[in-house]
Amino acid sequence: MFGALLSLASAAFFGLNNATIRRGVIKGSVLQAMVITVPFGVPVFAVIAFFMGGFEAMARWGVSPWLWMILAGLVHFVIGRYGNYKATQLLGSTLSTPIQQLSIVLALVLAVGFLGETVNLMNIIGIALVIVGPMIVVRRKKAVAQVGTKKEFIPNYRPGLFWGAVCAFGYGTSPLFVALGIGDGGIADSVGGLLVSYVSATIVVILWVIAARQTGAVSGLDRSTRGWFLLSALFVALSQFFRYVALAVAPVTVVVPIQRLSVVFRLIFNAILNREHEVFDRWVVSSILLSVVGAVALAGDTPTLLGWLGFENQNWLARPLF
Numbered sequence: 545m546f547g548a549l550l551s552l553a554s555a556a557f558f559g560l561n562n563a564t565i566r567r568g569v570i571k572g573s574v575l576q577a578m579v580i581t582v583p584f585g586v587p588v589f590a591v592i593a594f595f596m597g598g599f600e601a602m603a604r605w606g607v608s609p610w611l612w613m614i615l616a617g618l619v620h621f622v623i624g625r626y627g628n629y630k631a632t633q634l635l636g637s638t639l640s641t642p643i644q645q646l647s648i649v650l651a652l653v654l655a656v657g658f659l660g661e662t663v664n665l666m667n668i669i670g671i672a673l674v675i676v677g678p679m680i681v682v683r684r685k686k687a688v689a690q691v692g693t694k695k696e697f698i699p700n701y702r703p704g705l706f707w708g709a710v711c712a713f714g715y716g717t718s719p720l721f722v723a724l725g726i727g728d729g730g731i732a733d734s735v736g737g738l739l740v741s742y743v744s745a746t747i748v749v750i751l752w753v754i755a756a757r758q759t760g761a762v763s764g765l766d767r768s769t770r771g772w773f774l775l776s777a778l779f780v781a782l783s784q785f786f787r788y789v790a791l792a793v794a795p796v797t798v799v800v801p802i803q804r805l806s807v808v809f810r811l812i813f814n815a816i817l818n819r820e821h822e823v824f825d826r827w828v829v830s831s832i833l834l835s836v837v838g839a840v841a842l843a844g845d846t847p848t849l850l851g852w853l854g855f856e857n858q859n860w861l862a863r864p865l866f
Contacts, residue, residue: 550790551802559809561779568772569633584777585742598736612725617741624714634704637814643708645835650716673838
C-alpha cells in the first residue's frame, strides 16, 4: 500500500511539473527552461545518491555502465526534455500528450529487440490504443483550431508533432540505455545512474548556452516565468525521488501502471492552471485517456493486470506472441 501511495505521489508531481512548465514557456523560451530545470537536478540527486548508496554503487562500476548512463542522460534529459518542452510550447500540454505517449511503444520495441523481452496480445492491444491517440488529434485539427482561436492560442501542428516525436524518441530510447547500464544492479545503481545522467546532461546544456551566446538567458527572464520554471524543476525532482523510493519498497508491476496516471494528473493540473492556454476538447481528452489505458497495457505486468481486472483465467492474453 505504501509503495502504491508513493507511485501515486510520483505521478501527481510529474503531472504538476508538466502544467508548470506549460505556464513558463508561454513567455519564456525552451532553452531558458532547460537552463533552469536540468542543472537543478544535480544537487538534488547528489543528496539522494548519498543517502541511498549511489556513490558506493558507482565506485564498483566498470567503464560500460558510465557510458550507458551518460548516453541515457543526453538522450532523455537533453533530446527528450527539449522535445517535450518544445511540443508543449507549440501544441499545448493536452495536444502534445498523445504523440508523446508513443515513447512507450518505442521502449517496448527496443526492449524486445535488444533485451530479449516478449510481446503478448495485451501488449498489442496497448499499442493499438496508444497509436489511436495521435490519430484522433490529427483528424480533429480544424475543430481544435476553432476552439483555440477563442482562447487566443492556435496550436502549431507540424513543428509541434515533430518535436513531440523527438520527445517520444528521447523518452522511448533512454530506458534501454538505463537497463544496459544498470544490468543486474539494484536501486543504488539506479540512483547513481540518475545522478550521472543529470550531470552529463547539465554539462551539455551549459556548453549549448555558451555556444549559443545565451549566457544571460536566465537573468533576462521575468520573475513570474523564472518562478514557473523553478517550480517545474522542483516538481520533476520530487517525482523522480518518489519513483525511486517506490521501486525500493514495491514491485515494478505495481509502480509502473500507477505511474501511467501521471497523464491524468497532467490533464487535471493543466485544467486548473492553464485553462486559458490549453485546448480542452472532448475528443482530445478521450484520446489522452485511451493512451493512458494503452500505456498501462504496455508497461504493466500482464498477469497482474488481468488479476486486477478479474480475468485471472484468461491466460491466452499473456501468452508471448514473439
